[in-house]
Amino acid sequence: MDNNRQGAKASIIALIVFIGLWIALPSTIRRLNKEAFSEFQAPAIQLLSKSRDLARYWELRSRSTEDLIAAGRDLARINATLELKLHAMEDIRKENLRLREMLRYPNSTEYLTVVARVATRDTSTWWQRMLIRKGRNDGIRPGCPVVFGNRVVGRVTTVHLNISEVELVTSPAFRCTAFLEGDDPPRIVHVSGIASNPFTTGRAKVSIIQPDYTPPAGQVAKVITTGLGGVFPAGLILGTLEGGVTRTAQGNLKEAYMVPSKNLDTIEEVSVLVPKYPTAGEILMSPTDRIKLEEFK
């Protein structure tokens, strides 16, 4: 028994020394350790997510032929409508390009779209995240916006080989600038995720709303990205205002709560917008790209 206690004492002393060393270690080693454990888990997460998809596939296979015919017919109608819209869009795109050239207006950031399935969701008071089944191998980079249609889901925070971690718009660490629908001329507001209590829907806080702003009557005001932060393209819907706009305690500004435009608890697939060219932030952070920029200059 005494040997045991002495061994325990020695182990605890060794642990304290090791914790000290761990804190003093360069962050690269800690990051490597984290990366190793993440990569260890990635195949299992992928496998589980794929098996869920397979189960869904077999569930869909069991649908009757009539159901499939009806779904096909509906899709054909939607396709026809969308094709017409596509033609109209092409004309607008050409006109837009012509006008930009005339005004010598800088082109906005172009994105490649990578569609990814949601592997798992992970929510708590401190974080609201999801893992997606695409990673570094698919060209995803940290900071890429994640959307569903024209609605913002979140932002990629960490990228592993075949999976990526996405921080949702309701996550406490999420920050973004936005415009409010019905605010004319549009003025910038600040959107930040908040710590959510258990059994409640995740929300974000919209602050720095100007005191003279009133939401449009008879409809819920949308919160729209500005495109100024360099992460999200302009015009995407972040969410809608919930529960009205209230004055802050100081009374000089207003604030409101925002619910995401898409139910983030049930979403199965997302699109990651990968900038075609490195963003300004990436160029600043990456020494090789900085050298390339110098060469280009």
Added chain:
Amino acid sequence: MTLTWAWLILFLATYPWLIAADLLSSSLSSWNLVFYISGLVIVAPCRRLRRWQAILFSAFIGFTFEALRPIPHGSLAFCLIFLAIILSSFPELLRDKARLRQGAILVNAISCFIWYLAMSISMREQIPFQFSSFLYNLTLQLLLSATLALLLFNTISVYQNRVMDKLRIP
């Protein structure tokens, strides 16, 4: 070979339970609670593994939980190592089934408290601290962890003991 690497084989055998808990958290993501069982899975192995093996096993369990979450890296792993040292050094604490279950509940709740606290400290600049909200959320998370330990300990420990029997761990 088997005894030296027993902790690793046991870790790999325990991993499906951890991923099952993660899947449960994912399915019930609207609850905003983490189905945390990383504390309770170290109790039964700590009774039979050697101290160094228990330490490595606990470290791997802790780092696995932290890897895909924004928890300050090492906070949970070192807490689990500390608890593993205590459990493996004082086997009289786990002498019967009732004590084992109590131990599992305590270890799960303590380690849950540690990562929750570490997270609140690391997020202090981003979220204004509200004591009442913190206490409410923490209580619910701890209650869930303790309940999970109470419900799952028997099943998981029987499974882990069977694996350890196969590995011929004394």
